[in-house]
Amino acid sequence: VAGCAAMVERLVLPPGxxxxxxxxxxxxxxxxxEHPDRQEVRIVAGATRGGSTYCALRLxxxxxxxxxxxxxxLVPGLLALLRDTLTDPHDQPARDEPSEEKP
Known part of the structure; x- marks a missing residue:
């Protein structure tokens, strides 16, 4: 897989x-x-294995x-999740295991 994308729809409320x-x-x-001033926003975010990312938003x-x-x-949290899906867990040491240092 060269990359992945996700589309999310959210309600945005005004400041305050x-x-x-x-x-x-x-x-x-x-x-x-039910908020009278809510806005619906559609978010599309994509990431590639090479590290490129892009987001598009529209109300x-x-x-x-x-x-x-x-x-x-534009949506760093969503991009981080997408990047994580592209990471091969076999290429990285487990978080609770010490990594081997090479001479």
Whole structure:
């Protein structure tokens, strides 16, 4: 596999909404779904084994090609997950085992 990509849709709330966001996850999801100023965003992120990455974001309210925002590191957490899927665990020492040092 040369690379991989993922597409995610999320609700984005306006600045300041965190102060009124419920702590309970179920209530927080309901709050976000019902918020009058919510925005739906579609995120596509991709990574290659060679280390190249790219992300594209578009709000549903601005569903035109000219409104797509793109960049190499717009969603770092998602890109890290994609890079991890491309890492062969057999090529790396286990985290709790000491690595062998070569002379």
């Amino acid at each position: 909404s965190d102060a009124t966001l419920p702590e309970d996850p179920v209530q927080a999801r309901a709050f976000a779904r 549903r309210a601005h569903d035109e090609d000219a409104s797509v925002v793109g960049g190499i590191d």
